[in-house]
Amino acid sequence: MTSRFTGKVALVTGGGSGIGRATALAFAREGATVVVAGRNPEPLAETVELIEASGGQGSAVTADVSNSDDVARLVATAVERHGGLHVAFNNAGVLAAGPVADIDEQDWDRQLAINVTGVWLSMKHEIAHMREHGGGVIVNTASNLGAHRRLPGTGAYAATKAAVSALTRTAALEYIGEGIRINAISPGPIETTMSLLPGETEADRAERAKTTQPIGRVGTLAEAAAAVLWLAAPESGFTVGHDLVIDGGASA
Numbered sequence: 001m002t003s004r005f006t007g008k009v010a011l012v013t014g015g016g017s018g019i020g021r022a023t024a025l026a027f028a029r030e031g032a033t034v035v036v037a038g039r040n041p042e043p044l045a046e047t048v049e050l051i052e053a054s055g056g057q058g059s060a061v062t063a064d065v066s067n068s069d070d071v072a073r074l075v076a077t078a079v080e081r082h083g084g085l086h087v088a089f090n091n092a093g094v095l096a097a098g099p100v101a102d103i104d105e106q107d108w109d110r111q112l113a114i115n116v117t118g119v120w121l122s123m124k125h126e127i128a129h130m131r132e133h134g135g136g137v138i139v140n141t142a143s144n145l146g147a148h149r150r151l152p153g154t155g156a157y158a159a160t161k162a163a164v165s166a167l168t169r170t171a172a173l174e175y176i177g178e179g180i181r182i183n184a185i186s187p188g189p190i191e192t193t194m195s196l197l198p199g200e201t202e203a204d205r206a207e208r209a210k211t212t213q214p215i216g217r218v219g220t221l222a223e224a225a226a227a228v229l230w231l232a233a234p235e236s237g238f239t240v241g242h243d244l245v246i247d248g249g250a251s252a
């Protein structure tokens with residue numbers, strides 16, 4: 001077993017499912033104590049159970065990343081419980097599809113609040129801690145639909161994810177001098193419920209990917225988690241303000 005994160009405390013938002021859960025488990029397998037955060041306690045508790053079942057250490061904090069008080073409490077709780085915060089994966093996000101003229105105002109506001117304000121608030125509170133405690137590493141989840149390619153029907157989501165890419169790169173420049181290294185991932189379709197079209201099964205999605213994806217398939221959770229761990233690990237130490245596309249060639 002490798003242990004790139006032994007002695008580190010890693011925070012993962014959206015840790016109750018999908019890419020967040022897979023990455024939380026991967027951090028724990030490599031020695032980190034992992035704090036998973038999200039809005040619903042049950043899936044977070046399940047992630048912690050999975051971490052513990054594999055011999056790792058973790059805990060859960062219920063928090064809405066679009067709420068400033070929640071995010072402040074989340075970071076403070078992680079530090080109090082586990083003695084620090086060294087790695088943060090700001091991954092919580094939502095997608096509401098629809099062409100631009102049909103986007104519902106509530107869906108627009110919700111995506112901005114969670115995808116953009118949520119990442120900003122998370123970085124704000126994480127950086128405040130890290131800059132006082134010797135630095136740290138932050139990875140944000142953007143999307144290939146943000147800064148890298150266009151797909152009709154995803155305009156609002158794309159706007160929020162392009163914002164995450166911009167925010168990531170700007171913050172990276174602002175804080176690298178203080179030992180805080182910030183990067184993003186921009187996944188294409190990964191094998192979570194988010195990449196299923198309405199009414200689509202996983203088998204349908206696999207069939208669709210054969211023609212719509214250059215690589216002929218969707219990405220695995222392991223492939224997404226591996227990219228996050230690389231960006232969070234010392235081996236990527238010279239990589240700053242990068243937005244790593246993981247999309248099987250879709251935006252190439």
Ligand code: NAD
Binds near residue numbers: 063
């Ligand atoms: P997912 O729906 O399983 O994960 C999203 C997580 O965010 C969920 O656990 C959800 O509970 C949490 N969340 C939502 N709103 C929240 C809030 N206000 N506060 C706290 N937590 C909240 O889907 P996923 O595919 O694992 O998505 C993870 C991230 O990856 C998202 O940011 C998503 O936009 C991004 N992404 C996914 C894909 C894909 O194809 N799956 C592609 C590109 C980017």
